[in-house]
Amino acid sequence: MLQHKLLSSCETDYSTDRHSWIEIERQVRNLAEAGFTHTQWMQNWQGEYLYSPSEMFQARDVLRHYGIHAHSIHASEGGVRTVRIDGKLRYLNRYRLTDIRKDYTSPNEYCRLAGVDLLKNRIDLCTHIGASVMVLHMQLPFMLFEEQPEEKNLYYRQVMKSFDEIRAYAVASGVRIALENMICTPQKYQDEQFDLLFDRYTDDFLVFAWDSGHGSLMCREDPYHFLKKYCDRLYATHLQDNESISDALLYQEDGDEADGEVLRHDRHWIPNVDGTLGRGMMDWELIAKYLAKAPLDLPADFEIMLSCDNPEEELEELKKCRIQAEKLYSMILSHK
Numbered sequence: 001m002l003q004h005k006l007l008s009s010c011e012t013d014y015s016t017d018r019h020s021w022i023e024i025e026r027q028v029r030n031l032a033e034a035g036f037t038h039t040q041w042m043q044n045w046q047g048e049y050l051y052s053p054s055e056m057f058q059a060r061d062v063l064r065h066y067g068i069h070a071h072s073i074h075a076s077e078g079g080v081r082t083v084r085i086d087g088k089l090r091y092l093n094r095y096r097l098t099d100i101r102k103d104y105t106s107p108n109e110y111c112r113l114a115g116v117d118l119l120k121n122r123i124d125l126c127t128h129i130g131a132s133v134m135v136l137h138m139q140l141p142f143m144l145f146e147e148q149p150e151e152k153n154l155y156y157r158q159v160m161k162s163f164d165e166i167r168a169y170a171v172a173s174g175v176r177i178a179l180e181n182m183i184c185t186p187q188k189y190q191d192e193q194f195d196l197l198f199d200r201y202t203d204d205f206l207v208f209a210w211d212s213g214h215g216s217l218m219c220r221e222d223p224y225h226f227l228k229k230y231c232d233r234l235y236a237t238h239l240q241d242n243e244s245i246s247d248a249l250l251y252q253e254d255g256d257e258a259d260g261e262v263l264r265h266d267r268h269w270i271p272n273v274d275g276t277l278g279r280g281m282m283d284w285e286l287i288a289k290y291l292a293k294a295p296l297d298l299p300a301d302f303e304i305m306l307s308c309d310n311p312e313e314e315l316e317e318l319k320k321c322r323i324q325a326e327k328l329y330s331m332i333l334s335h336k
Contacts, residue, residue, distance in 0.1 A: 005037075006326040006329055006330065007037045007038060007298060007299035007326070007329050008035065008036050008037055008038065008299050008302075008322045008325035008326050008329060009036060009037070009038035009039055009040065009071075009299045009300065009301045009302060009325060010031055010034075010036050010039060010301070010302045010303075010304060010318065010321055010322070010325065011039060011040045011041075011042040011074070011238075011301060011302065011303050011304070012024065012027050012028060012031070012039050012040070012041055012042045012043060013027065013042040013043060013045070014027065014031075014304050014305065014306050014318070014321075015027065015305075015306050015307070015308070015314065016305075017042065017043060017044065017045060017046075018043070019043065019044070019049075021058065021062075024043055024059075024062065025062050028062050028063060028066050028068055029066055030314065030315055030318055031066070031068055031318065032066035032067055032068055033315060033318075034315060034318035034319045034321070034322050035319065035322045036068065036318075036322050036325070037067075037068070037069060037299070038068065038069045038070070038071055038299055038301070039063070039068050039069070039070050039301075040070065040071075040072045040073060040074060040135070040236075040238075040301040040303070041059065041063075041070045041072075041073040041074070041125070041129060041131065042073070042074045042303075044076060045074040045075070045076055046076050046077075046079070046080050046081070046082075046137075047076055047078075047079070047080055048076070048078050048079065048100070048101055048102045048118060049076070050117075050118065050121050051121055051122075051124070051125050053124075053128075056124060056125050056128035056129070057128060059125065059128065059129050060128050060129045060130070063129060069130065070129045070130060070131045071130070071131055071132060071133065071297050072131050072132070072133040072134070072135060072178075072236050072297075072301060073122060073125055073126055073129070073131045073133075073134050073135070074134075074135045075118075075119060075122035075134045075135065075136045075177075076118060076122065077103065077104065077105075077115070077136060077137045077138065077139065078100050078101070078102035078103040078104070078114075078115050078118055079097055079099070079100035079102075079103060081093055081097065081139060082263065085256075088256075088260050089259075089260045089263045089264060090256055090259060090260060091183070091184045091259040091260070091262070091263055093139045093140070093141065093182075093184055093185060093259075094141060094142060094143035094144070094255060094259075095141050095143055095144045096141045096144060101114060102114040102115045102117065102118040103115045104116055104118070104119055104158075104159065104162040104163075104166075105138065105139075105155060105158050105159050105162070106158060107154055107155075107158060112158055112161070112162060115162065116162050116165055116166060119134075119136070119162070119166055119177075120166065120169055122134055123166075123169060123170055123173050123175045124173075126173065126175045127173050127174070127175065131175070132174055132175060132176065132297065133175070133176050133178050133207070133209075133235050133236045133297070134170075134175055134176070134177050134178065135178045135180055135209045135236050135238070136177050136178065136179055136180065136209075137179075137180055137182060138159070138179055138180075138182070138193065139182065139185070140155075140182070140185050140189045140190070140193060141155070142185060142186065142189045143255075145189070156196065159197075160197075160200065163177075163197075163201060163205075163206065167201070167205050170205055171204055171205055176203075176204070176205060176206070176207045176235055177205065177206055177207070178206075178207045178208055178209035178235050178236040179193075179194065179197065179206065179207075179208060179209065180209040180210075180211055180214070180236075180238065181208075181209075181210060181211055181214050181215060181218070181226045182211075182214060182218070183211075183213075183214045183217060183218065183262055183263070183266055184218075184259045184262050184263070185218065186218065187218055187219050187220070187225065190218075190226070191229075194208065194226075194229075194230060198230070198233060203232075203233055203235075203295075207233045207234070207235040207236070208226070208230040208233040208234050208235065208236075209234075209235070209236035209237065209238065210226055210227050210230070210234055210236075210237050210238070211237075211238040211240075211303070212227075212237070212238065212239050212240055212241070212242070212271075212282055212287065213238070213240040213241075213242045213266050213267065213268060213303075214238075214266070215227065216242045216244045216281060216282065217242065217244055217245055217250075217262055217265060217266060218262075220247070220250075223244070223281075223282070224283075224286060224287070224290070227287065227290050228290060231290050231293055231294050232293075232294070232295070233295075234290075234291070234294035234295065234296050235294075235295060235296055235297070236296070236301065237291070237296065237300040237301050237303075238301065238302075238303035239271050239287075239300055239301065239302045239303060239328070240267065240268045240269060240270075240271060240302065240303050240304055240305075241267070241269040241270065241271045241272050241277075241279065241280030241281065241282050242265070242266070242267050242268075242269065242280065242281060242282065243265065243267060243279070243280070243281055244265065244281055245261060245262060245265040249261040249262075249265075250262065267305075268303060268304050268305035269304065270302070270304050270317070270320060270321045270324055271284060271302060271304075271321075271324050271325075271328065272284070272324070273324040273325075273327045273328045273331065274324065274327050277320070277324070284328060284331065285331065287328075288328060288331040288332045288334075288335055289335045291332050291335075292332045292333075292334075292335035292336050293335075298329060298332065299325060299328075299329045300325075300328065300329075300332070302321060302324075302325050304321055306318070
């Protein structure tokens with residue numbers, strides 16, 4: 001019987017989003033030493049940084065040197081939304097932020113156009129490093145929608161204007177944009193978002209990225225809701241294990257406190273695929289069945305967060321992660 005090579009993928013910023021090329025290369029080297037075959041390029045996943053062409057070539061050559069294939073990246077929507085205020089984590093997503101200079105959803109036309117430039121910059125990064133999918137956040141200012149319903153129409157008008165301008169550029173580059181299910185955003189607003197946009201745009205341009213941790217936190221009745229509903233659009237993943245959150249913490253009257261709790265419970269643990277890691281709530285057999293049906297380019301991307309005391313421990317944790325990624329890969333193939 002023909003044996004498949006076991007493939008595995010873990011994102012480049014598994015130990016935080018580092019911006020020094022020395023640190024970036026160290027992370028890529030560690031992925032290679034741990035035995036990973038693929039990655040999602042995650043550096044500068046938030047903020048307004050623009051890669052120069054020379055940096056895109058550098059990213060390509062670092063990955064090539066260590067034999068790591070990037071089949072996806074995480075783009076930036078512009079701005080930084082996770083902040084600390086008085087020592088507490090806050091997620092600034094309920095209303096529009098006014099200090100973002102590049103935002104493809106902005107009502108300010110100059111800022112919107114700058115946001116389009118930012119997305120095209122990341123499409124260019126994809127083409128340089130050989131990635132075919134670009135994961136993208138779309139923060140929904142849902143409290144603004146509730147208080148001023150007319151703002152929702154303006155918001156989506158700007159989003160569609162931006163996507164209409166980007167579509168031909170992305171399709172010509174062979175890059176799909178994968179919208180991610182979000183944290184700290186109620187499920188009903190995300191259902192509305194995906195249904196509206198997937199109805200308007202074909203899957204050669206706009207597709208879905210499933211974050212398992214976000215699903216476990218925000219989809220209260222079924223953590224796999226988005227995985228099941230948009231399986232036929234699923235081209236990217238952020239796979240992590242989690243413990244979810246209680247209704248009491250999620251539905252606090254103080255929205256900022258609730259969002260802070262959600263952020264703290266977004267654990268990014270190594271997926272406990274074979275049940276040996278002792279923590280995590282996700283059903284990986286069920287997940288594998290849906291990933292096997294999706295048009296996803298395997299291997300599925302893990303998105304973990306390691307906090308280790310020394311380099312040796314970090315490498316050992318990455319090896320544990322790679323073993324789980326290979327087991328999930330085999331599980332997916334068994335359902336093909």
